[in-house]
Amino acid sequence: MSTTITNNIRRLRFEHGEMTQEALAKTCGVTRQTIIALEAGRYAPSLELAFRISRAFGVGVEDVFQWEEQASRTRA
């Protein structure tokens, strides 16, 4: 099941010295499988986790996550 929230986690990881999924998971206090699900667009994170991930990369939440308003409206 895909979500209407897309993200740049994979790109940001590579821009941050090829940070591993495991390292990001540890920093954010989640399992590696949750990072995998996020990158694949199969899971929409809570607001808290979204902030944790963006803080891990030192950027704003909207630099990491985008809400596809059009797709969301079509589904609704």
Add this chain to the structure above:
Amino acid sequence: MLLRRWGIVGLLLLAGLVLWLMLAGPDTLMGLDMGSGGMTLLVAIGWGLLYLLSQWPRGELDRAMSPSEWRAWLGVGFSAIALMYFFTKLALFQGDVAFTDPHVRAVGRNLVILLIAWAVISQVLRSRSKDEVQKDERDREIAIRAGGWGRGATVVAIIALALLLGFSPAERLVLAGHFMIANLLIFALVWGCLIEYAATAFMFWRDRR
């Protein structure tokens, strides 16, 4: 590589086989009497397998699944074994029996052994991933959704039992004494657990695909 990848699955299957032999295996196996000596041997094999499992290096398959997913698959396996075992022994609970009956006591004892084995294997798997986060928000979200499936399955089973008992002719219910009804209620509970674990495992698997 293939051996390493499926090694842990093989060990789990072997541990399951040993457990099954302990619970419901034949009295003799390949000419070996499965009396107390055979049982001791089986327990030793089971213990050795668990030790190997705890020492086995983490492979790809091991890494692919989160601790919660491992626990869910383990739950599917053990609750399915418990349900099958319970189902095969259901005939023992027919009519006027009580818990003092030696055959009935043996079923109860074996189910307790199963529960202990489940707890031990869960602990072994937990120790393999002790450095990892054990549960996060996605796990909790999946658990809530799977809980709904489990509750639904329990409700369906209870309603089915109520209809069965309420609408069956009296002569057919002679076999369903108080002890049988009590055990059928436990059966419904385990069924609900199985569906909950299966839903959890399925949702994790679907996210990994």
